[in-house]
Amino acid sequence: MSHGAEKTVSIQAKVRIFRACVLTDLLYASEVWSTTLVQEQRLNTFYFKCLRTLIGVNLCNRMPNEQLLQLTGQPHINDLLITNCLRWFGHVNRMHTDDNKLSMAKKVVFSYFPRANKPRNMGTQKRWQDKITEDLEKFN
Known part of the structure; x- marks a missing residue:
């Protein structure tokens, strides 16, 4: 956008463009992410x-x-990640399958394969299944 047009475009229009162009790319395939704390930060x-760029707030103007979320009417990014994961989990x-057997995706999600326990050498990294369990507990 040219500098003259930025002032005439409403915040709501800028947010719609941001959601359509930036968030779709940023959150692509986030349904199956198992993010670490550093990645979330x-x-x-x-x-x-x-x-901040959308509404024209720079580093000198602290907000x-x-x-910022209230002004733009946007949810927190963590809420978007949780929503995407739980939507995929529900799906x-x-x-x-056609013959009422479990689908491959369902087998993977619900760990119908042998040795489905969490590997010992995983450390603090969570599996997707662990993240879903944690997210579901938040809402119960």
């Missing part, structure tokens, strides 16, 4: 930097993230 940083949970 990087996503947060980029997300809020984009929102809390919560106020997989309802899947079945």
Whole structure:
């Protein structure tokens, strides 16, 4: 956008463009991500930097993230990630094949394969299944 046009375009229009162009690419395939804390922090940083750019707030003008979310009407990026994961989980949970057998995706998600326990050498990294369990517990 040219500098003259930026001032005449409403925040809502800028946010719609941001959601259509940037968020779709940023969150592509996020349904199956198992993010670490560092990755979530990087996503947060980029997300809020984009929102600040949309409304024209620079580093000199401090604005809390919560106020930024209210002003733009956007949810937190972590909420978007959780929503995407749970939506995919629900979709997989309802899947079945033509002959009423379990689909491959459902077998993977619900660990119908042998040795489905968490490997000992995984350390602090979560599996997707662990993340879904944690997200479901948040809402119960």
